[in-house]
Amino acid sequence: VAALIQEKSQMALTMIVRETGRVPSLATILVGVDPSAGAYRRSIVRTLGKMAIRHVPVDLPTTLTAEEFSATLRRLNEDPDITGVLVLMPLPAHLPAELVLDHLAPLKDVDGITPTNAGRLHLGMPAIKPSTPEGGIELLDHYGIDLTGRHVVVIGRSNVVGRPLATMLTLRDATVTLCHRQTRDLGRLTRQADIVAVAAGCPGLLTHGMVRQGAVVLDFGVNVVDGSLVGDVDIPKIGHLLAAYSPVPGGAGPVTAMVLARNVIVAAYAALGERIGPPLELPAAGFGPPADSGIGD
Numbered sequence: 001v002a003a004l005i006q007e008k009s010q011m012a013l014t015m016i017v018r019e020t021g022r023v024p025s026l027a028t029i030l031v032g033v034d035p036s037a038g039a040y041r042r043s044i045v046r047t048l049g050k051m052a053i054r055h056v057p058v059d060l061p062t063t064l065t066a067e068e069f070s071a072t073l074r075r076l077n078e079d080p081d082i083t084g085v086l087v088l089m090p091l092p093a094h095l096p097a098e099l100v101l102d103h104l105a106p107l108k109d110v111d112g113i114t115p116t117n118a119g120r121l122h123l124g125m126p127a128i129k130p131s132t133p134e135g136g137i138e139l140l141d142h143y144g145i146d147l148t149g150r151h152v153v154v155i156g157r158s159n160v161v162g163r164p165l166a167t168m169l170t171l172r173d174a175t176v177t178l179c180h181r182q183t184r185d186l187g188r189l190t191r192q193a194d195i196v197a198v199a200a201g202c203p204g205l206l207t208h209g210m211v212r213q214g215a216v217v218l219d220f221g222v223n224v225v226d227g228s229l230v231g232d233v234d235i236p237k238i239g240h241l242l243a244a245y246s247p248v249p250g251g252a253g254p255v256t257a258m259v260l261a262r263n264v265i266v267a268a269y270a271a272l273g274e275r276i277g278p279p280l281e282l283p284a285a286g287f288g289p290p291a292d293s294g295i296g297d
């Protein structure tokens, strides 16, 4: 699926390079050292390398103040050589994620987390969408899993995965139940689901007795247990019941990184047209900045 997204994005990339004379570039900000953020960055670097999109690492010390952090974001917003900016999470406790939401320019917000992009997504308007849930939808679509009228249980309500995924699914006519840490009797809900999407960061969360035969499961979990990458789904216990599932590693992860790369191209077009256009349709030819039918940032 990731390779197909890459193939379909290549023409748009070639055209934007020709149009602007610039290679789109993604700045990833890492504050301090974090193993999971570091692993995500390595996967992003690998994926951008395949696409010939430039990566600009921005490494900052944990001693950085909130003011200095905001100033870095503003500097990147104004830098014409930077197309998109991704802040790797988690941030140290003294740097709340709201700083990113408040200071990052919506046109460079390749993870779709700023109020402009999140609001536009929730209103059903063209938006730069968070790459993980968008990758999940790509997986379902690729394997022909119909969403209309289906009951999807999403576990996790973070701003980057669970909540935008629930929105995207409702926009695709699914019936969605959004669960979180305070949800009572999770199993009673997941047993009713046609599709279960798990983004909780909790190994083994979806397990024996929690899915019905023939369900489809998307696993967005990224956990390191005894040095190995595992998801949130207990596949040895429930895999035999499922019609389809996305494994960890190798499922949602590579697709997420490729959708992020595509979002850098989307941001390059947004910069050219100075507005967030319709979702990137990647035709064989003729793709340019969209007609003036949306709202700028």
Ligand code: ADP
Pocket: 155, 156, 157, 158, 159, 160, 161, 162, 179, 180, 181, 182, 183, 186, 199, 200, 201, 202, 205
């Ligand atoms: P991510 O960025 O992968 O979405 P977060 O840590 O930001 O991860 O969010 C985790 C989400 O998962 C939260 O919304 C939390 O309520 C939910 N969650 C975590 N553990 C459980 C659990 N045991 N049962 C149900 N929901 C959970």
